[in-house]
Amino acid sequence: MQQPLNRLIILGGGTAGWMAAAAMSHQLRGTQVRIQLVESSAVGTVGVGEATLPGLRNFNASLGIDERAFIRATNATFKLGIRFEGWAGQSSDIFHPFSDYGAPIAGTPFHQWFYRARALGLDVGALHEYSFSAMLAGQQRFAQPHAEPGNPLADYKYAFHFDATAYAAFLRHYAEARGVERVDDRLTSVVKDPANGHIQALKLESGLELAGDFFIDCSGFRSLLLGEALSVPFEDWSHWLPVDGAYAVAAEPAPVLRPYTRAIARDGGWQWQIPLQHRTGNGSVFASRFIDESRVVEDLMAGLEGAATGSPNRIRFVTGRRQKFWEKNCVALGLASGFLEPLESTSIALIQTGLSRLLMFLPLAGIDAAEVEEANRTARIEMERIRDFLILHYCRNGRQGDLWEYCRNMPLPDSLAQKIALFESRGHLQQRELESFEPASWLTFYEGFGVAPCQPDPAVLNASPDDIARALASMRSQIASAANQPLSHAAFIARHCAA
Ligand SMILES: Cc1cc2nc3c(=O)[nH]c(=O)nc-3n(C[C@H](O)[C@H](O)[C@H](O)COP(=O)(O)OP(=O)(O)OC[C@H]3O[C@@H](n4cnc5c(N)ncnc54)[C@H](O)[C@@H]3O)c2cc1C
Numbered sequence: 001m002q003q004p005l006n007r008l009i010i011l012g013g014g015t016a017g018w019m020a021a022a023a024m025s026h027q028l029r030g031t032q033v034r035i036q037l038v039e040s041s042a043v044g045t046v047g048v049g050e051a052t053l054p055g056l057r058n059f060n061a062s063l064g065i066d067e068r069a070f071i072r073a074t075n076a077t078f079k080l081g082i083r084f085e086g087w088a089g090q091s092s093d094i095f096h097p098f099s100d101y102g103a104p105i106a107g108t109p110f111h112q113w114f115y116r117a118r119a120l121g122l123d124v125g126a127l128h129e130y131s132f133s134a135m136l137a138g139q140q141r142f143a144q145p146h147a148e149p150g151n152p153l154a155d156y157k158y159a160f161h162f163d164a165t166a167y168a169a170f171l172r173h174y175a176e177a178r179g180v181e182r183v184d185d186r187l188t189s190v191v192k193d194p195a196n197g198h199i200q201a202l203k204l205e206s207g208l209e210l211a212g213d214f215f216i217d218c219s220g221f222r223s224l225l226l227g228e229a230l231s232v233p234f235e236d237w238s239h240w241l242p243v244d245g246a247y248a249v250a251a252e253p254a255p256v257l258r259p260y261t262r263a264i265a266r267d268g269g270w271q272w273q274i275p276l277q278h279r280t281g282n283g284s285v286f287a288s289r290f291i292d293e294s295r296v297v298e299d300l301m302a303g304l305e306g307a308a309t310g311s312p313n314r315i316r317f318v319t320g321r322r323q324k325f326w327e328k329n330c331v332a333l334g335l336a337s338g339f340l341e342p343l344e345s346t347s348i349a350l351i352q353t354g355l356s357r358l359l360m361f362l363p364l365a366g367i368d369a370a371e372v373e374e375a376n377r378t379a380r381i382e383m384e385r386i387r388d389f390l391i392l393h394y395c396r397n398g399r400q401g402d403l404w405e406y407c408r409n410m411p412l413p414d415s416l417a418q419k420i421a422l423f424e425s426r427g428h429l430q431q432r433e434l435e436s437f438e439p440a441s442w443l444t445f446y447e448g449f450g451v452a453p454c455q456p457d458p459a460v461l462n463a464s465p466d467d468i469a470r471a472l473a474s475m476r477s478q479i480a481s482a483a484n485q486p487l488s489h490a491a492f493i494a495r496h497c498a499a
Helices: 015-027 055-062 067-073 110-119 132-138 164-177 224-229 293-302 347-360 369-395 402-409 414-426 439-448 465-483 489-496
Strands: 007-011 034-039 077-079 081-085 093-097 159-161 181-184 187-192 199-204 209-211 214-217 234-236 245-251 261-266 269-275 280-286 313-316 320-322 330-332
Touching (some): 007 015, 015 034, 081 132, 093 439, 110 465, 132 465, 187 224, 224 330, 269 293, 280 293, 330 347, 369 414
Parallel strands (some): 007 214, 034 181, 214 330
Antiparallel strands (some): 077 159, 234 320, 245 280, 261 269
């Protein structure tokens, strides 16, 4: 396409659609580009997606959104990480914080000293004791990280739990105030240019025909533009990520306002618990070939901490992705581009990185084939890295039951098998291009599932056990005493950002 971008059309008004509208209206302010968003209130949104990753703070900040105003508007709470209960065995507990562990010693990563100390028979305690945010979370406290140069022990990130519907409304207000035009109508068909197959216009139920130069498909699982109109195939990853459905239900707030998500392993899947200011979001994700759905609902309802405020809502999905992120004059964001399952709350984060990618290559003066290729390459790699990280949660599990046995025995993607092998050999924590999860996140699950290096790093071999013990003990005690100070999570919110 060589013509300049004058009319940009977004199909879908879920989290993806309104994030796209907000980002585009901000980025394209002062230009002639007309932005329209089509959504159908008759179709509705998927209505889930309440836990996020720390990058959302950057997204909001890039739009000039005040963090506390956002928290109040979306009934949000703070998220320091996720507690995985029962994944490594019935009563196991793995806390995945958004932070590093400890601090390097003499330039060698912390974990190498930790494993060396353990091999020497020293009392090293548990890995989470070296993470300030994990220790805060364990006491239901919250504090915002202070920039203390030179103190890596206080360096951590946080994310949010929020009401996704309220967030979409918040962003809608933002985008409409910046000129985005909303059309409430249902797409019935797509008009394509017979010469090159590009999308020319969307035909809507009311008879309206919306012409555009570029289209962002945020239409949810059906992927109406990228998948249906442009026939970009779906790549099914359910042999690696076998869950294919969920029941979601809201409940009264739990007695304690936790600063983390709970992910509780169950017989045929797992259950989430997401604390918001005004309610708790709950859901059970399951693999239908391994468990009867009536059991899933029973377990979900039995596991609620507060009374349910509605009935469970059933959602079906297939894990995988569209083979391309960008085809002709269309890009897909959100569920229209694929879905890896709710574990680790990566979907909204992927909307955000997809938007950054689109903004980097936005075809203001025409579409450039090299840019499209690069956008597709990076989108593909990013999703594969996340896929591998999610599979790690399953493939070394320590549970009984058909799903869990299947996952222990399934063949792994080569990229993941190689990564695990590198860690098992000498504790290499490999950071590859476009990794969404940092080495500390991988370390969390290696340690949680008992995957350990066979040999020490040569850099730690000659250190004296006393020196190692002293250094590790000092880190633990600094973190433990600092983590006792802050307010409880509930008190922090009441003081600074109650809805
Ligand atoms: C069980 C479950 C749990 C999840 N948990 C999390 C989580 O904790 N964290 C996270 O980051 N993500 C999570 N996700 C993913 C998250 O829900 C989505 O990424 C997010 O909601 C974005 O959805 P969307 O906007 O792509 O699609 P949708 O919300 O489905 O929106 C689709 C939009 O397209 C419109 N539309 C559809 N068809 C038409 C038509 N014919 N004409 C006009 N408009 C149409 C709809 O009206 C709607 O506005 C979860 C997903 C599932 C299934």
